[in-house]
């Protein structure tokens with residue numbers, strides 16, 4: 001169930017066990033906008049399923065607040081035009097060059113590029129993953 005903040009603003013609360021952040025929905029007269037795409041395809045689908053249950057103008061965009069994995073790994077699944085700051089876009093482009101299998105995550109934790117918390121949450125949220 002989506003939580004309703006006002007007639008125009010809804011959200012799905014965060015779920016800390018697998019580091020799923022809050023996702024938002026802002027509903028306009030002509031179109032609606034999602035805020036952040038979720039930390040996995042499953043997270044994005046769960047949110048989209050809830051959005052489909054309410055009577056709102058069609059969702060046209062997803063606004064990405066920042067580049068952290070937990071806000072962007074649902075982007076492909078949402079299949080929406082995305083809006084972000086240029087620096088966020090650049091960072092996402094870099095993340096797309098990385099591999100996300102367990103060994104690659106472990107290696108980036110070892111070098112300090114990734115933090116252990118993110119690595120373990122990615123493994124928990126997406127035991128098998130194609131990102």
Ligand SMILES: O=c1ccn([C@@H]2O[C@H](COP(=O)(O)O)[C@@H](O)[C@H]2O)c(=O)[nH]1
Pocket residue numbers: 019021068069070071115118121
């Ligand atoms: O280096 C980092 C540090 C944190 N994260 C992720 O960000 C969240 C906390 O910040 P949010 O503003 O809620 O994204 C944390 O749970 C990590 O998943 C990161 O990706 N990289």
